[in-house]
Amino acid sequence: RGRGHRRVKHCPRIPTPPRTVPTELRQVDSMTSADFRHDFAAHVDNMRTRQKNQQHMHFFQTLMEENQHLLKNRNLLVLNCGTGTLALMAARAGAAQVYAVDYSLVTNYAQLVVKQNNYEHIIKVLHGHVSQLKLPERVDGIICNWMGHCLLYESELLQLLQARERWLKPGGFIMPDMAALYLLGSAEYLLKNERCNWWLNVYNFNMRALRRYALAEPRYAKIKGEHLLTKAHKVLSLNLNTVSLEQLHINKDIKLQVQHDGFCECFVLYFDVAFSRAHQPLTLSCNPCLQTNYKSPWLQTVLFVEQSFMMRAQQEYKGRLVFQSLAKPGEAVDLLHMKFEIELHEHDKNDSIGRALVLKSWNMMPRFQTLQEVADCQD
Incomplete structure (x- = not known):
């Protein structure tokens, strides 16, 4: 009672600010929550938790720093490369060529990371399963964080053994192998x-x-x-140098x-x-x-x-x-x-x-x- 009727003015729609998505990330940027259910490795949270303050990352870093004589001027394959951290470590240790392979779309992030660290002339990121890929040459060593729960469950051993038979030179190394x-x-x-x-x-x-x-x-x-x-x-x-399926x-x-x-x-x-x-x-x-x-x-x-x-x-x-x-x-x-x-x-x-x-x-x-x-x- 006693109130005047006042029409509410509708505000104009605020336009969505433009987003600049790097070319390498356009495919990942369009992924939905359902997509991440089947490819959680491509989720940023997973990348962080798998690397931040992790014992295995410190292990690989120390291995490559102390064994640069095995990596220098060598052609290497990094399986299950993730964001490309292990491939970058290998390149920093002096590798001549590094092939970084992963069947997750996390490879899109790896391509961007490699480019931003100026290693694109050394590291080549490849997306797909080992059975689907072709490398131009055999490699001197394979680096892979292949371990799973109880060593075997959900491990990358099947991919690793296939890569060993197809691409590892005689006398080449697998890191880690015991x-x-x-x-x-x-x-x-x-x-x-x-x-x-x-x-x-x-x-x-x-x-x-x-x-x-x-x-x-x-x-x-x-x-x-x-x-x-x-x-x-x-x-x-x-x-892993001799083990079979x-x-x-x-x-x-x-x-x-x-x-x-x-x-x-x-x-x-x-x-x-x-x-x-x-x-x-x-x-x-x-x-x-x-x-x-x-x-x-x-x-x-x-x-x-x-x-x-x-x-x-x-x-x-x-x-x-x-x-x-x-x-x-x-x-x-x-x-x-x-x-x-x-x-x-x-x-x-x-x-x-x-x-x-x-x-x-x-x-x-x-x-x-x-x-x-x-x-x-x-x-």
């Missing part, structure tokens, strides 16, 4: 309570079915060294040597890699006992058991470990769908039969498991 995978037993009860046992009572509701899912999949976490019960047992050794699996007897008595809640796996031709020995390790200020994208792989069991120093613990692709006989090796199986028995010093402790499997795959797959994983 790797080992280790198994331990651990009393990580707090981590198990957080990741698995939490589902036993969720706001006074029984959600044991979800605990079964949690127990069926490996977890990646930072393990505390003081919770380890056993010594590290080597379960796999790889020499048929050797990218584990099926062997294991024996765990107990250092401290305690209840084992999980098995832990970690890996080490090194370069055999380094001027000075240098190892990239995911050992949980290692103290470092750097981060690791792999952490340690944790395999939780259904029921914890006591491990005693005076007893012997023997069994079998299987880690292999889920590909059926006749199918190509697939490092994106893999499976762990562990069988462990407790033996007295003079007992040859032993008491069964664990007979369990864990699936590693980029999708949710089916009910049947989860049921098959239970102890």
Whole structure:
């Protein structure tokens, strides 16, 4: 009452300011969130987290600085090049020609980075899978951050071995070329309570079915060294100069040597890699006992058991470990769908039969498991 009617004036539409997108980034600039789901390597956040304060980046930087005699005036191939950082390090170390290859559209960023650092006369960025590309010449060395979780899962080993056969000169090097995978037993009860046992009572509701899912999949976490019960047992050794596809699996007897008595809640796996031709020995390790200020994208792989069991120093613990692709006989090796199986028995010093402790499997795959797959994983 008493208010006058006033017409609201419509403001003119504010024009969108012009955007200048570098030629190299026009393809990435048009990507949607759905596109990044299938190519997250091309996302800026992923590029930052994969490089910032990362242990493996410091490892490669030190390797190339200390072994410039292997890189100088050589033709090199950098697989899984990402933003081109490793290729730039190789060029700075004196490489004559560097081929930087990646099947992600992150290569668009790599082209821009190479240009802005004035290395376009040395580094040639190529987009595509190894099977689709052709190089004008063989190379003296291959540099690749090929490692995956548990060394094999989601690794670039298939691409690397194909590149080795097609393009590496006789006597050429692979950096890094030596790797080992280790198994331990651990009393990580707090981590198990957080990741698995939490589902036993969720706001006074029984959600044991979800605990079964949690127990069926490996977890990646930072393990505390003081919770380890056993010594590290080597379960796999790889020499990338000679390894074949048929050797990218584990099926062997294991024996765990107990250092401290305690209840084992999980098995832990970690890996080490090194370069055999380094001027000075240098190892990239995911050992949980290692103290470092750097981060690791792999952490340690944790395999939780259904029921914890006591491990005693005076007893012997023997069994079998299987880690292999889920590909059926006749199918190509697939490092994106893999499976762990562990069988462990407790033996007295003079007992040859032993008491069964664990007979369990864990699936590693980029999708949710089916009910049947989860049921098959239970102890």
